[in-house]
Amino acid sequence: MIYVPSRMGQLNRRALLRRLQKLGIASRAELAKSLGMSQPTAGKIVDELIAADVLEEVDMAETSVGETSLRGRPGRKLRLNHSKSRLLAIQLGLQSTTVTPLALGIPDVDEWQCQFSLAPNESESARVWENQLRAAAKKIGREDFLGALVSVPGVLDEQANRILFSPNLHWTEKSDLAQIVRRVWKLPVLLVQEERALALGHHLANPDCEDFLLVDFGEGVGGAIIVDGKPFANPLPISGEIGHTPVLGNSRKCGCGATGCMETLVSLRGLLESFSTATRGKKNTWPQLREHISEKGIEPWLASSLDAAATAIAGALNVLGLRRVFVTGSLTELPPAVMAHLSQAIESGSMWAKFGRVECVAAPRRRTAGLIAMGIDRLIVPDSDTKSFSLQKIASRNQA
Amino acid sequence: MIYVPSRMGQLNRRALLRRLQKLGIASRAELAKSLGMSQPTAGKIVDELIAADVLEEVDMAETSVGETSLRGRPGRKLRLNHSKSRLLAIQLGLQSTTVTPLALGIPDVDEWQCQFSLAPNESESARVWENQLRAAAKKIGREDFLGALVSVPGVLDEQANRILFSPNLHWTEKSDLAQIVRRVWKLPVLLVQEERALALGHHLANPDCEDFLLVDFGEGVGGAIIVDGKPFANPLPISGEIGHTPVLGNSRKCGCGATGCMETLVSLRGLLESFSTATRGKKNTWPQLREHISEKGIEPWLASSLDAAATAIAGALNVLGLRRVFVTGSLTELPPAVMAHLSQAIESGSMWAKFGRVECVAAPRRRTAGLIAMGIDRLIVPDSDTKSFSLQKIASRNQA
DNA sequence: TCATTTAATTAAGAAAACTACGGAAGTGCT
DNA sequence: AGCACTTCCGTAGTTTTCTTAATTAAATGA
Known part of the structure; x- marks a missing residue:
């Protein structure tokens, strides 16, 4: 099921999710206070995100956090949904391509479930690659992913989701990688520039x-x-x-x-x-x-x-x-x-x-973390591109 | 009279003003369409800005614009208030300081009403400078400025409104320039880094x-x-x-x-x-x-x-x-x-x-235009620093 | 057990956007 | 000139979303 942002203001949703990423674990009340928004607002946003399997409540018994203020009713702590794979990550490298499902929690090290190599100078690289992806798709099985994120080298036009220039993988300039992945998984596909993924990953982890x-x-x-x-x-x-x-x-x-x-x-x-x-x-x-x-x-x-x-x-x-x-x-x-x-x-x-x-x-390379960050930012709480804010209009547009 | 942003959402106000800067001259309807907001909203914001002497209606007879769609009731065109001085601009240079009042319209060339020189290595530069400013203040007279903008060289901490490092005007590092200007004019004072002013000016003009x-x-x-x-x-x-x-x-x-x-x-x-x-x-x-x-x-x-x-x-x-x-x-x-x-x-x-x-x-140096751009951005439609958007809260905060 | 404290939810109200409509102010045709 | 047509701008009422206030929940400690 694709997550459809309902009418709540996107800006607050984005802000809340960003803040939670920063805090790691926090309760509704902590989020509200830290963002300066009211508790009911934070609560509603959280409820939505939980319903969409983006967040999950954590049993505080298991995590030993001393941060809690000792008096009063303890808050129910939240974090990114760590228990369910929501994103499909693909890394296109020079020698090999790797694929893995990802939950939204931040992985400590990059781990890839499938790996396959593409012989360089393959005459029909795009077609071969597609077949390899199909094999990976079978192995991974059908989870309800929100979208696929592809880490690619080279110069990438994010607007058009196309590679403009890739000195070491020239075939990617001519093929529509996003289209290929979409054919295999029928999901929203986002290409992410390799280095940018690394930077985002580092940020998410720190x-x-x-x-x-x-x-x-x-x-x-x-x-x-x-x-x-x-x-x-x-x-x-x-x-x-x-x-x-x-x-x-x-x-x-x-x-x-x-x-x-x-x-x-x-x-x-x-x-x-x-x-x-x-x-x-x-x-x-x-x-x-x-x-x-x-x-x-x-x-x-x-x-x-x-x-x-x-x-x-x-x-x-x-x-x-x-x-x-x-x-x-x-x-x-x-x-x-x-x-x-x-x-x-x-x-x-x-x-x-x-x-x-x-x-x-x-610092270590944290590619999967970067793809998660991108997925959250672009798929889960997308930024309505409109620069002028007519909040309500945007909301209704998204609803349609 | 100081312009107090009333309850209308700031984001839309900012967006509208930015768009008008870009278009130069436009009607309420054009602004609304171009921003994707409704006409009533645009109309209300415009009314507020006119009331605050930020915008003015232009008599279309005088300007020969062929852009208008030929049919239908012609819109009443708007532009930045060109007829009233709303800002005080000060340029602190190596050899001399210049001062001038500015309307919000974009000047074609920089023109400064007062100019005075500060002998280098003056032992009490800050004090001398303040006296020179007082002389300028007398000459310029009392208009109801929204604020003063000071173009300064060196490394500037915009948050603190202080100069951190100025290899050629060391005395500015120790003195609180904003404070000095505020003593003379009793206005909100904004220091603007020289080069940034030039860039902003170029942008405003192009x-x-x-x-x-x-x-x-x-x-x-x-x-x-x-x-x-x-x-x-x-x-x-x-x-x-x-x-x-x-x-x-x-x-x-x-x-x-x-x-x-x-x-x-x-x-x-x-x-x-x-x-x-x-x-x-x-x-x-x-x-x-x-x-x-x-x-x-x-x-x-x-x-x-x-x-x-x-x-x-x-x-x-x-x-x-x-x-x-x-x-x-x-x-x-x-x-x-x-x-x-x-x-x-x-x-x-x-x-x-x-x-x-x-x-x-x-390109030519357009310092005054840059100061105007900064003034509009920071004084007239200030960006509530809060990164999390609780629109209503922000509005009420501003009201207080 | 009960007062105290903090968390979360519910209900009611306010702000700022939207849609719909109507009058105003032009052009162009007859 | 008069009339149809088009576009602009303002008013009125509605919707969305956030707020505050009040209520319920869940813990601690005397």
Whole structure:
């Protein structure tokens, strides 16, 4: 059954759900007080969300929370429905695709129920992929999902739900991925840019961090921005493309077509290329690199690459007015000296370091959490796109 | 008389006023249709705003607008009140301070009624400044202003209405400028960061441009960002600090305390320094530079400085997902080849250029327009900071 | 057991939007 | 000029949604 937002004001519903995400667990009364809305309003919204299996009441016996004020009738605590799979998550990666059903609770680690590989350069990739999805669909079975969320790499047009540019998975540019998934599951489908999913996931798992830049090092270098607890977006279907910041004096060709992009230096391949050159071709694998660094420390060739990344990141921090960077991916697997160097270089280039502290720390990739966050935001309490608020009109429109 | 927002929902009022800013002139019916709200609602809001002297009806005889649908009763057109000074604008510059009353209509060029200079290194700058303001107050007389808007350089904490850091006007860091102005005029006072005012002004004058980066070249290099027609902001009192993006290989000391900031290369002083070096000290003035460039074109020393600026700008565009840059200030006074080079360099580093066009054009400084935009946004239709929307509560709170 | 305190629900009322309708103010045709 | 037609704007009454106030529920501690 698809969740149909009934007439209650969406803004309050969104606000309440966001707040609950932040608090993790809370009672109706706590939510009402914390949002400044009346108890009856909060109560009604909660009732609706429970009826729609979005929230669930928690038996307080099982959870040991000391937060409760000791006197008076204890509140019935609420949380995101942890016990029922409401979303279908699909991750499209370079080598493999994974699929899993998800409840709305925040998973500690990413776990995928199905995994299958797509041979690269397959002539009919889209068709093959669809068949693999069908197999996964059989395995997973029919639950009443609210929608499917697909994490995809590349440049994504969220409005049109289409991939504009994907240097490593060119076939996705021509196929309508959302359409394919919809054919298999007959659900609302939302494509989510990979890095943005990571950033959202980090935010959902660390709700106190409301403003940060996440930079993911892998095949390329991608970024995503959370401002005010929301993903930063704008009309252009591009954002956080920090890996393609030009680096003066760098002449490597990038997959994007340009020359000198920062990611040609610090992506997996970029680092290995520099490593190979520095060792005169003797060593060129990732484990060798790791070992090499832990023995020799940060050599000049590596320092200059890291500095290039730090420059781009510091520039982004200055322009965005942020003070926190979370780093995920390959760089976090190298000896800690690497992150230390990067962190130090970012700090020296960042304006905010003159007033306060700039943080740059490693973090795990939380893709499924990000997809959940997106699902809640876009499927469960959708934002009626209308910028002008005629609340009642919007409500009635949604009802239809 | 101070404008007290009465009970009508603020969101709709904001939306309506924004739309009218965008349209310039429109009737109640046009506004209602364009916003998707009902005519009675739009009518009521308009009536309120007229009563508060924020809007005025325009005699259609005088304006020749062909837009009107030819049949039916013609609507009574509305626009921002152009005939009455509602705001007091103050511009705090390095050499001089200027003051002027402003109506809400968008001025074509900045005009300031009073101007006075503050000798640098004055021991009691704050006190002297206050006295100068008092003189200006006498000259301007007592109109019923809604508030005062002060354009200030440096790093501004908008929340606290205080200057955190101002490398060229250190005395402003210690004094409470808002308090000083309030002592002179007894009005609500709003400090506005200089570059942000420029960006807002550009937006108000060109309402179709809803997303852009503005870069101002002068004593330093400052930037400001408009996303979705609104100034981009976040918790940190810093943003758009594009001039302090580190440039690899640049070892000039910056006023901010760091080394290698981009603005040490392309600020007025930075350019002249490079110019002087390139001509072995023979030439070092701005007119000489202008002439030199128009004779010799873009020499390598200049090209590399411009490329550094372009790199920072392109990086910002990629991260923010923007495709438009407006450049104001000194760079626009140089021969057109300079802007052409910059524009070209930005394009080659920007991701969006691979999908569509990236624009980089010169624009005039529209500071007063920016202050008006800020005044409308923050004084006339203030945004109740509350993020959770309990519309009625907010309304009653404002009433009190 | 009962007063106290806090939570949740119910009922009644108010705010701000909406729809529907009617008069006003134009154009264009006869 | 008169009349049909169209569009604008305001009034009146309705609907939606939130609020406050009152009530019931569920705990603690004397």
